[in-house]
Amino acid sequence: MEYRQLGNSGLQVSTIGLGTNNFGMRLDAAQTALIVNHALDVGINMIDTANSYGKGLSEEYIGKALKGKRDQAVLATKVSSRMNEGPNNAGNSRRHIIAEVEASLRRLDTDYIDLYQIHWWDSNTPLEETLRTLDDLVSQGKIRYAGSSNFSAWHACEAAWTAQSLGVTSLVSTQPRYSMMDRVVENELVPFCQKYGVGILPYYPLENGFLTGKYRRNEDAPAGTRLAANDRGMFTDKNFDVLDGLIAFAEARDHTVLDLAFSWLLANKAVSSVIAGATKIEQVITNSKAAAWDLTTEEVDEVNGILGAN
Numbered sequence: 377m378e379y380r381q382l383g384n385s386g387l388q389v390s391t392i393g394l395g396t397n398n399f400g401m402r403l404d405a406a407q408t409a410l411i412v413n414h415a416l417d418v419g420i421n422m423i424d425t426a427n428s429y430g431k432g433l434s435e436e437y438i439g440k441a442l443k444g445k446r447d448q449a450v451l452a453t454k455v456s457s458r459m460n461e462g463p464n465n466a467g468n469s470r471r472h473i474i475a476e477v478e479a480s481l482r483r484l485d486t487d488y489i490d491l492y493q494i495h496w497w498d499s500n501t502p503l504e505e506t507l508r509t510l511d512d513l514v515s516q517g518k519i520r521y522a523g524s525s526n527f528s529a530w531h532a533c534e535a536a537w538t539a540q541s542l543g544v545t546s547l548v549s550t551q552p553r554y555s556m557m558d559r560v561v562e563n564e565l566v567p568f569c570q571k572y573g574v575g576i577l578p579y580y581p582l583e584n585g586f587l588t589g590k591y592r593r594n595e596d597a598p599a600g601t602r603l604a605a606n607d608r609g610m611f612t613d614k615n616f617d618v619l620d621g622l623i624a625f626a627e628a629r630d631h632t633v634l635d636l637a638f639s640w641l642l643a644n645k646a647v648s649s650v651i652a653g654a655t656k657i658e659q660v661i662t663n664s665k666a667a668a669w670d671l672t673t674e675e676v677d678e679v680n681g682i683l684g685a686n
Contacts, residue, residue, distance in 0.1 A: 377390050377391070377392070377418065377419025377420065377664060377667070378390070378391045378667060378668075379391065379421075380575075380645075380647075380648050380649065381575070381648065382450075382491070382521065382548055382549055382575045382648045382649070383523075383548035383549050383569075383573055383574050383575030383648060384548065384573030384574075384575075385521055385548040385575070387450065387490065387491075387520070387521060387548075388421075388450075389421060389422040389450050389575075389648055389649045390419055390420045390421045390422045390450075390649060391642055391647075391648075391649055391650065391667045392420055392422075392638065392649065392650055392652060392663050392664050392666065392667050393420065393422030393423070393424050393452075393577065393649040393650060393651040393652065394411070394412070394415045394420050394422065394423045394424065394651075394652070394653075394654060394660070395424055395579060395651045395652055395653035395654075396408075396423065396424060396425040396429060396434050396438060396653070397425075397426070397429045397430075397434065397653060398653055398654075398655050399411075399425070399429060399430055399433065399434035399437050399438065400429060400430020400431070400432070400433025400434040400436070400437055401429075401430045401433075401434075402655055403437075403655060404437075405436075405437045405440055405441075407655075408434075408437035408438065408440075408441055409437070409440065409441040410657060411654055411655070411656075411657065411660060412438060412441035412442065413441065413445075414657045414660045414661070415654075415660050415664075416445060416448050416449065418660060418661060418664040419664065420660070420664055421448060421449055421450045422450050422452065422649045422651075423438060423442075423449050423450065423451055423452065424452045424453075424551075424577070424579075424651050425438055425451075425452070425453045425454070426453055426454035426455075426457065426493075426495055427453060427454060427455055427457065427459060427476055427479065427480050427483075428454070428457035428458075428459065428495070431459075432459070432479070432483055435453060435480055435483035435484050436483040436484075438451070438484060439483055439484040439485035439486065440485070442484075442485075442486075443485065446486055449490075450490045450491065451484065451486065451489055451490045451491070452489070452490060452491035452492075452493060452523070453480050453484070453489055453491075453492065453493070454492075454493040454494070454495035454525055455468070455472070455473055455476045455477065455480070455492065455493075455494065455495060456468055456494055456495035456496040456498060457495055457496065459476065459479070467498040467500060467501055468494055468496075468497075468498035468501045468505075468506040469498075469501045469505065469506075470505055470506075470508075470509045473506070473509045473510070473513075474509065474513075477489070477492065477513060477518055477519065481518065487517075487518075488517060488518060488519065488520060489518065489519045489520070490519075490520045490521065491519075491520070491521050491522070491523050491548075491549065492510065492513065492519040492521070492522050492523070493522070493523040493524055493525045493549070493551060494506065494510075494522075494523070494524045494525065494527075494547075495525050495526065496525070496526050497526070497527055497528070497531050503534060503535060503538050504538060504542060507535065507538055507539050507542060507544050507545070508542065508544055510522040510544075510545055511542075511544035511545040514545045521545075521548050521549075522545050522546075522547050522548065523547050523548055523549035523550060523551065523575075523577075524547050524549070524550045524551065525550065525551035525552075526551070526552065526553075527550050527552070527565075528564075528565065529561075529563075529564030529565040529568050530564075532547070532550050532565060532568055532569070532574060533568055535547050536572055536574070547574065548574065548575060549574060549575035549576070549577055549648060550565070550569065550574055550575070550576060550577070551576075551577040551578075551579055551651065552565055552576065552577075552578060552579070553578070553579055553580050554566075554576070554578035554579070554580070554581070554641065555578065555580055555581050555582065555583045555587065555637065555641070556583075556587060556618075556622065556636075556637055556640055556641075556679070556683055557583040557586060557587065557610070557615065557618070558580070558583060559683070566644070566646065569646045570644075570646045574646075575646070575647075575648035575649075576644070576646050576647045576648060577647075577648060577649055577650075577651055578641050578647060578650050578651065579651045581637050581638060581641055581650045581651070581652055582634065582637050582652065583610065583637075584602050584603055584608055584610070585601055585602045585603055586603065586610045586615070586619070587619070587622070587633055587634060587636075587637040588633070588634050589619075589623055589632060589633045589634065591603060591610075591611070591619075592616075593613070593616040593620075597611075618682060618683060618684070619633070621682040622636055622679070622682055622683075625678065625679060625682060629669075629675075631669055632666075634662065634663075634666055635665075635666040635669050636669070636679065637666070638650050638652070638663070638666035638667050638669075639666065639667065639669040639670070639671050640671060640676065640679055642667055643670075643671045643676045650667070
């Protein structure tokens with residue numbers, strides 16, 4: 377497993393991270409422990425969750441799975457989503473963040489969180505209040521680093537400028553939706569991160585499974601797969617034309633399109649870790665091996681030609 381710095385911080389994270397939004401929903405505590413343990417065994421140290429995943433059960437199950445192994449993991453969680461009824465039980469206010477970090481620490485059964493991420497932008501809370509709160513939590517040792525998720529380029533820029541102006545903890549990473557089939561963030565957010573050393577943590581790298589190669593044109597989606605009930609707009613001739621080109625490119629080099637999905641993202645050195653969910657041990661192993669393909673500049677250019685304009 378390769379490791380990279382998380383943005384411009386000194387923290388080393390595995391290039392493939394474990395997404396855990398299925399924990400507490402599709403997976404119970406025992407199944408979660410199996411996935412987490414195998415992730416650690418293959419060198420994945422980046423474990424990404426959120427207080428809202430499984431209504432808190434994801435954090436709880438991860439905490440149990442990491443008992444006695446906490447030091448092997450870089451534990452990332454998030455705050456912003458509504459956890460309870462009431463006007464102050466959502467968002468990025470000092471009150472909500474402090475209440476939720478304590479709840480996350482209890483569920484995770486740990487005394488610190490490696491990366492605490494603002495899950496969503498909150499236009500109702502002054503950014504200064506949010507950043508000062510995160511800075512206080514770093515000073516208290518409850519979190520080590522702070523990051524963001526689902527921020528636009530101007531959100532990330534505003535956060536960086538405000539943190540620098542205040543002299544407080546800056547956000548070392550951002551977590552956007554980003555894949556070969558969804559490249560909108562390349563217009564502004566990616567160049568910003570490259571320029572200012574903000575680590576990118578892409579989620580949905582396989583575009584809900586479309587980039588695994590299991591879906592084929594004019595064929596029924598395999599039963600039980602994520603896109604079987606709802607194709608989410610992916611099953612178009614244009615998308616299948618792209619997919620066919622990607623599969624041919626990968627197979628000509630003795631790889632799968634899944635390998636390509638991860639390796640293409642990691643060809644951008646601003647990407648610190650690609651967050652990929654897993655519900656089976658086999659998926660953990662396959663994902664962990666995918667990052668071993670180091671694309672050349674020429675290969676990246678060829679893939680971008682297949683993808684066309686973003």
